[in-house]
Amino acid sequence: MAKIESDLNVSRESTSLRLLVENRLRSAIGSGLFKPGQRLIERELCEQVGVGRTSIREALRQLEAEGLVTTIPHRGPIVSTISVEEAEQLYDLRALLEGYAGRECARLRDPEIIGRLRKQFIQMGAVAGQEDRSDLLAAKTEFYAALLEGCGNVFVERFLKMLLNRVTVLRMTSMTQSNRIGRSLAEIETILVAIEAGDEDGAEQACVQHIKNAAAIALEALRRDNP
Amino acid sequence: MAKIESDLNVSRESTSLRLLVENRLRSAIGSGLFKPGQRLIERELCEQVGVGRTSIREALRQLEAEGLVTTIPHRGPIVSTISVEEAEQLYDLRALLEGYAGRECARLRDPEIIGRLRKQFIQMGAVAGQEDRSDLLAAKTEFYAALLEGCGNVFVERFLKMLLNRVTVLRMTSMTQSNRIGRSLAEIETILVAIEAGDEDGAEQACVQHIKNAAAIALEALRRDNP
DNA sequence: GTTGACCGACTATCAGACAATCTGTCAAGC
DNA sequence: GCTTGACAGATTGTCTGATAGTCGGTCAAC
Numbered sequence: 001m002a003k004i005e006s007d008l009n010v011s012r013e014s015t016s017l018r019l020l021v022e023n024r025l026r027s028a029i030g031s032g033l034f035k036p037g038q039r040l041i042e043r044e045l046c047e048q049v050g051v052g053r054t055s056i057r058e059a060l061r062q063l064e065a066e067g068l069v070t071t072i073p074h075r076g077p078i079v080s081t082i083s084v085e086e087a088e089q090l091y092d093l094r095a096l097l098e099g100y101a102g103r104e105c106a107r108l109r110d111p112e113i114i115g116r117l118r119k120q121f122i123q124m125g126a127v128a129g130q131e132d133r134s135d136l137l138a139a140k141t142e143f144y145a146a147l148l149e150g151c152g153n154v155f156v157e158r159f160l161k162m163l164l165n166r167v168t169v170l171r172m173t174s175m176t177q178s179n180r181i182g183r184s185l186a187e188i189e190t191i192l193v194a195i196e197a198g199d200e201d202g203a204e205q206a207c208v209q210h211i212k213n214a215a216a217i218a219l220e221a222l223r224r225d226n227p
Numbered sequence: 228m229a230k231i232e233s234d235l236n237v238s239r240e241s242t243s244l245r246l247l248v249e250n251r252l253r254s255a256i257g258s259g260l261f262k263p264g265q266r267l268i269e270r271e272l273c274e275q276v277g278v279g280r281t282s283i284r285e286a287l288r289q290l291e292a293e294g295l296v297t298t299i300p301h302r303g304p305i306v307s308t309i310s311v312e313e314a315e316q317l318y319d320l321r322a323l324l325e326g327y328a329g330r331e332c333a334r335l336r337d338p339e340i341i342g343r344l345r346k347q348f349i350q351m352g353a354v355a356g357q358e359d360r361s362d363l364l365a366a367k368t369e370f371y372a373a374l375l376e377g378c379g380n381v382f383v384e385r386f387l388k389m390l391l392n393r394v395t396v397l398r399m400t401s402m403t404q405s406n407r408i409g410r411s412l413a414e415i416e417t418i419l420v421a422i423e424a425g426d427e428d429g430a431e432q433a434c435v436q437h438i439k440n441a442a443a444i445a446l447e448a449l450r451r452d453n454p
Numbered sequence: 455g456t457t458g459a460c461c462g463a464c465t466a467t468c469a470g471a472c473a474a475t476c477t478g479t480c481a482a483g484c
Numbered sequence: 485g486c487t488t489g490a491c492a493g494a495t496t497g498t499c500t501g502a503t504a505g506t507c508g509g510t511c512a513a514c
């Protein structure tokens with residue numbers, strides 16, 4: 001339905017330098033270039049990104065609203081750290097929301113969404129053996145994106161995206177455990193099968209269980225690092 | 228635990244003019260002074276609030292992140308409108324999150340939280356007969372605040388606050404229906420009783436039902452106005 | 455070891471300026 | 485009459501420079 005439009009969108013969203021800065025900083029934090037706790041000094045960011053202070057500041061406000069950075073008054077912004085308690089709460093909420101998303105996906109059974117889910121699942125299986133995990137992470141991200149879209153609730157989608165941004169760092173650690181990959185794939189297949197079958201309860205359960213397992217790994221790693 | 232600290236906090240949060248502006252604008256929108264769809268012209272806001280453009284803009288970015296205002300590129304920010312579909316989704320998510328909050332309150336049974344809930348419930352009963360509904364609204368807001376805090380999950384709390392900001396306008400319309408007050412009070416009592424009894428399922432159910440009822444009224448009113 | 459003054463590093467905020475872009479209008483042309 | 489194109493006004497997007505306030509650390513004095 002929106003395909004024609006998007007084809008005409010040559011570079012219509014190039015508007016707003018702020019959004020570019022925002023995404024740049026977001027990915028810099030997500031990729032670990034900026035580490036949790038690190039100070040983000042406005043002038044340095046100006047030089048690094050090559051824009052004025054105004055754009056930097058407004059982008060930082062946005063990230064602050066998302067919880068990705070924390071601004072200490074008269075001290076400046078830092079990359080948000082996450083305590084073990086917060087991580088637990090974050091995963092609890094994620095389980096709740098993703099369970100809901102899975103249930104709704106199973107209820108609605110949008111063919112396009114299911115196609116995207118299956119495609120990414122196959123892709124994940126294909127790249128699971130690679131040494132470099134970035135392809136796997138990309139496929140998993142796409143899988144989640146389809147799941148969130150499929151629930152048909154823009155608020156759930158937005159909130160889950162915010163949560164996902166916050167856990168990206170933790171997710172990397174929980175992914176590196178190679179013995180987890182096999183089980184993770186199996187869990188995702190369970191989700192997929194339940195959605196395709198329209199099994200609402202099963203899809204919800206599978207999503208919740210998947211998050212709980214990922215949470216257990218991530219939290220253990222976090223507890224080990226931050227005692 | 229935090230009581231001593233908060234007593235010493237003379238005016239420590241007076242820092243950051245931006246936050247003041249933010250809350251000012253938030254309440255202006257919430258109270259209906261700025262109506263949905265209305266344009267918010269930066270310079271006018273500068274004059275009205277009495278601060279520079281920087282502060283206005285950064286506060287607007289924050290509100291934009293919360294979904295309270297929408298910025299149209301090169302046109303400027305407007306107070307967010309809400310379609311019927313979005314309102315439905317918003318209430319669905321609210322039911323999910325508040326159900327969780329109620330369940331967790333019942334599980335944790337923090338005496339301080341329960342005290343606050345009961346106090347606000349009594350207060351609501353006391354002012355329910357008043358012509359002016361602002362006292363009732365205030366008590367209800369406090370009740371919710373205690374409920375959110377009591378769930379012990381900062382993310383749930385933050386998200387629900389954002390959702391509540393978005394529905395405040397709708398809530399006013401659903402509140403004005405005076406025949407709803409009695410039932411609303413009864414529903415809240417059900418929630419309170421279940422929490423006090425530690426009945427997790429009951430608390431969740433009661434919260435969800437309460438939201439669903441409120442949603443039905445609000446959505447009907449919305450459909451009537453925006454066909 | 456504590457107190458107090460001082461300095462440097464930043465942020466917080468403001469004011470002014472210029473370019474880019476959207477909107478509406480109004481006349482010209484078919 | 486309807487479309488097209490040009491033009492002006494309004495507003496944002498962005499940058500720059502400047503001032504004041506605040507935090508953290510240092511270092512001497514008591």
